Amino acid sequence: FxxxxxxxxxxxxxxxxxxxxxxxxxxxxxxxxxxxxxxxxxxxxxxxxxxxxxxxxxxxxxxxxxxxxxxxxxxxxxxxxxxxxxxxxxxxxxxxxxxxxxxxxxxxxxPTVTGNSKTLYKYLQSRRKNKMLSLEELYNMT
The missing domain is CATH 2.60.40.10 (Immunoglobulins)
Structure with a gap:
């Protein structure tokens, strides 16, 4: 079964x-x-x-x-x-x-983040350092 x-x-x-x-x-x-x-x-x-x-x-x-x-x-x-x-x-x-x-x-x-300026700033900072963030990491930033 x-x-x-x-x-x-x-x-x-x-x-x-x-x-x-x-x-x-x-x-x-x-x-x-x-x-x-x-x-x-x-x-x-x-x-x-x-x-x-x-x-x-x-x-x-x-x-x-x-x-x-x-x-x-x-x-x-x-x-x-x-x-x-x-x-x-x-x-x-x-x-x-x-x-x-x-x-x-x-x-x-x-992912592209919009709407939350704090999260967007952290996302852009990570992009400048060539670090990819997962959705889980982005979720935890909010």
């Missing part, structure tokens, strides 16, 4: 011309493998992130892909969680699904 998992996808739009497109809810069984699709449009070099948001929590950084660079957060080991940056897509593959994988998953282009 397998437990069914629900993975909901949400898009994070970053700039006026940039966007990501993700299909809706995906249902799979525990132990299965799953691919969550994400296509994108950008006017700059693509720098893609995947985040997982569990109920009553902020989005947690999973991994990022840029050109030939790959980085996974320790909690999301390469063997079970992976993504390949292709032409205009960066599908997330999850192997051997666990019940704890049920969540909302976000695919995001390199």
């Amino acid at each position: 397998n437990t069914l998992l629900s993975c909901t996808l949400r898009a994070v739009k970053c700039k006026g011309e940039d966007k990501v497109i993700q299909p809706g809810e995906v249902i799979a069984a525990e132990g299965d493998s799953l691919t969550l699709n994400c296509t994108f449009e950008t006017t700059s070099v693509p720098y893609l992130f995947w985040y997982k948001q569990e109920m009553n929590s902020y989005p947690k950084y999973m991994l990022k892909r840029f050109s030939t660079t790959k980085e996974n957060a320790p909690e999301f080991m390469e063997g079970r969680f992976g993504a390949e940056l292709k032409d205009k897509s960066v599908p997330l593959k999850i192997q051997k699904l666990h019940v704890s994988d049920s969540a909302v998953y976000y695919c995001a282009l390199q």
